[in-house]
Structure formats: C-alpha cells, structure tokens
Amino acid sequence: MNFCSACGATVSFRIPEGDSLPRHVCDTCGEIHYSNPKMVVGAIVESGDRILLCKRAIEPRHGLWTLPAGFMENRETTAQAAARETLEEACARITVGEAFAMVSIPHISQVHLFYRARLAEPGFSPGDESLEVALFDEQDLPWNALAFRSVDLALRRYFEDRRHQRFTFHAEDLDYDARQNM
Amino acid sequence: MNFCSACGATVSFRIPEGDSLPRHVCDTCGEIHYSNPKMVVGAIVESGDRILLCKRAIEPRHGLWTLPAGFMENRETTAQAAARETLEEACARITVGEAFAMVSIPHISQVHLFYRARLAEPGFSPGDESLEVALFDEQDLPWNALAFRSVDLALRRYFEDRRHQRFTFHAEDLDYDARQNM
Numbered sequence: 627m628n629f630c631s632a633c634g635a636t637v638s639f640r641i642p643e644g645d646s647l648p649r650h651v652c653d654t655c656g657e658i659h660y661s662n663p664k665m666v667v668g669a670i671v672e673s674g675d676r677i678l679l680c681k682r683a684i685e686p687r688h689g690l691w692t693l694p695a696g697f698m699e700n701r702e703t704t705a706q707a708a709a710r711e712t713l714e715e716a717c718a719r720i721t722v723g724e725a726f727a728m729v730s731i732p733h734i735s736q737v738h739l740f741y742r743a744r745l746a747e748p749g750f751s752p753g754d755e756s757l758e759v760a761l762f763d764e765q766d767l768p769w770n771a772l773a774f775r776s777v778d779l780a781l782r783r784y785f786e787d788r789r790h791q792r793f794t795f796h797a798e799d800l801d802y803d804a805r806q807n808m
Numbered sequence: 809m810n811f812c813s814a815c816g817a818t819v820s821f822r823i824p825e826g827d828s829l830p831r832h833v834c835d836t837c838g839e840i841h842y843s844n845p846k847m848v849v850g851a852i853v854e855s856g857d858r859i860l861l862c863k864r865a866i867e868p869r870h871g872l873w874t875l876p877a878g879f880m881e882n883r884e885t886t887a888q889a890a891a892r893e894t895l896e897e898a899c900a901r902i903t904v905g906e907a908f909a910m911v912s913i914p915h916i917s918q919v920h921l922f923y924r925a926r927l928a929e930p931g932f933s934p935g936d937e938s939l940e941v942a943l944f945d946e947q948d949l950p951w952n953a954l955a956f957r958s959v960d961l962a963l964r965r966y967f968e969d970r971r972h973q974r975f976t977f978h979a980e981d982l983d984y985d986a987r988q989n990m
Binding site: 631650700714726733795 | 880
C-alpha cells in the first residue's frame with residue numbers, strides 16, 4: 627500500500643497511537659488501513675463413498691487437484707461460501723453439512739475452512755477455474771497431485787474419521803514449508 | 809474506497825473481466841482491490857466452573873460485558889489470536905483448548921470464532937480496552953448486559969454442552985437484528 631484509499635495522499639507504515647502493531651496510516655487524513663487474514667472456504671463433497679475433486683485451470687497450482695474452495699466474499703456466511711465455490715468450480719449443487727476442518731496458515735495470513743457436504747443433485751462439470759471435475763474413491767485419490775497442503779490435511783482427517791465412523795471438528799495449523807514455497 | 813492504494817489514481821466499482829462481483833478497480837494501473845470478511849477470534853476462558861468476562865472500555869458497546877476477542881492479525885494462527893486478545897483485554901495468560909463455536913454474521917461481513925481455554929496462571933486484570941475483568945458462574949452471568957449476540961450465542965451453547973457433559977463444535981449464522989442495529 628502506497629496511497630490512502632480514502633483521500634489519495636501518501637501513507638506511512640507506523641504504529642498508530644494506542645495500537646501495538648504497525649499499520650498503513652494516511653499522512654494527510656489520518657485514516658488507519660488495517661490488513662487482516664482472509665478466509666478460504668470449501669467443501670468435501672461426498673457422493674456415496676466418493677469425494678469430488680477439481681483439477682485447477684488457474685494458477686497457483688494449475689493442473690493439480692483440489693477441493694472446491696475459494697475466498698469468502700463479503701455479506702455471505704461460511705456455509706454459503708462453500709456452496710457458491712462448489713457451484714462455481716464444479717457446477718455442482720450441494721447440501722452443506724457440518725463444519726469439518728479449519729486450517730490456519732499464518733505465513734500467508736489465511737484460514738482455510740472445509741465443510742462436509744453431499745451432492746444435492748447428481749450432476750457436476752468443470753467451471754471456468756477447473757479443467758476437470760471427478761469423484762474419487764479413497765484408494766484412487768491423487769494424493770501426489772493435490773494443489774494445497776490444507777486440502778491434503780483435510781482429506782487425511784476426513785478418511786481417518788470415516789474409518790473410525792466418527793467425524794469431529796479439526797482445527798490445525800500449517801507451518802511454512804520451504805519445499806512448497808508456502 | 810476512492811483511490812487506488814497502489815498508484816493513487818481514482819478507482820471504479822465494477823465487475824472485472826472473468827469475475828462475477830463488482831470490485832474497486834483502478835482506472836489507471838488496473839489493480840483489483842478485493843474486500844473480504846474479517847475474523848474476530850476470542851476465548852471462553854474457564855477457571856473451575858467460572859468463565860472470564862471483560863467489561864468493555866471502548867465503543868461499540870462501552871460498559872457491556874464480552875468474552876475476550878478481537879480482530880485476527882496477519883501472520884498469526886486462530887489459536888494465537890485467541891491467546892493474544894485474552895492477554896490484551898484481560899491481562900490473562902491462557903492455555904487454548906478446542907475450537908468451540910464459529911458464528912457467521914454476513915451483514916457485517918465477519919466470522920466470529922471462539923475457543924475453549926483455561927487460565928494458565930491465576931492472575932487477570934483489565935487491559936486498556938476493559939473497564940473490569942471478572943469470573944462468573946453461570947447463574948451470575950450478566951446475560952442482559954452482554955455486548956454482542958455472537959458472545960451470547962457462544963455462551964449459551966457452552967453451558968448447554970457443559971450440562972450434557974459433551975462439547976461439540978458449533979457453526980451457526982446470525983441474521984440482521986434491527987433492534988440491535990447489527
């Protein structure tokens with residue numbers, strides 16, 4: 627951030643009075659511009675024993691597989707975000723179930739949240755951001771071609787819980803991994 | 809938003825190519841400025857059978873009681889946010905336990921998340937944003953003087969679960985309430 631989005635003047639990066647962290651503060655109008663973590667919300671969509679995955683048509687991780695998920699928008703609920711992203715990426719209408727996994731990724735200031743869900747109608751097809759959409763059994767899942775570590779984590783917890791026939795909510799953190807540069 | 813924070817030129821509010829929602833887009837450099845929901849993270853801090861509450865010294869809801877909670881900062885985990893906010897508002901060091909309740913509040917584009925926690929040391933006192941910090945039994949809780957509906961909801965779910973001796977994760981939504989203007 628170089629300029630104040632309210633008045634267009636230059637900003638300084640400094641600790642405002644009464645605060646403890648540096649913020650972008652306007653040198654002219656005094657507006658304090660906060661930056662906060664973003665939520666990415668998605669769904670583990672079940673169809674029988676199989677799970678819906680999307681092959682990414684966009685960067686980052688073009689060509690790798692992911693759960694339908696994306697940035698939560700203003701004025702929606704987390705469950706609405708999961709349903710909207712699944713409709714956009716997999717053209718699939720879902721019934722959103724229980725919140726299942728929340729993954730903090732502090733080095734990129736994101737929180738990823740995944741719901742369990744079911745196909746509300748049988749159809750699905752690739753949206754603009756997907757090359758391919760498919761249902762996978764656990765043993766056929768492309769574990770070595772998953773796009774994001776949060777997706778890998780959520781899917782592992784999902785199949786663990788399914789084996790134990792008891793789903794619980796998982797809140798976990800991911801540290802920086804130099805191999806993946808994220 | 810009136811001006812581009814990257815280059816200082818004026819912005820238009822329009823749907824970028826390939827997008828489905830209007831965004832602030834720079835008329836000069838083309839930068840797209842996204843706005844997304846913010847997370848507020850806090851803790852239900854247990855000390856024996858009692859719960860720690862803070863009386864707010866700041867607006868909104870000056871003088872009303874709340875769980876220690878606040879906006880999550882970049883580069884921290886949700887659990888770290890809960891611990892930091894409790895230290896700032898109640899000068900209390902906590903051991904963060906399980907994620908307990910997540911409340912979507914779409915009309916203000918916020919998601920509130922509360923962890924269960926325990927005092928890691930016996931001491932607490934009001935931080936800069938609190939007038940008073942105190943432990944409450946369920947029957948003494950100031951139900952009619954709580955600052956936020958999300959706090960009321962989380963505390964009700966907490967005591968319900970405690971009566972059933974089984975804590976589960978709760979994901980719920982709050983609709984706009986004209987009486988509270990939020």
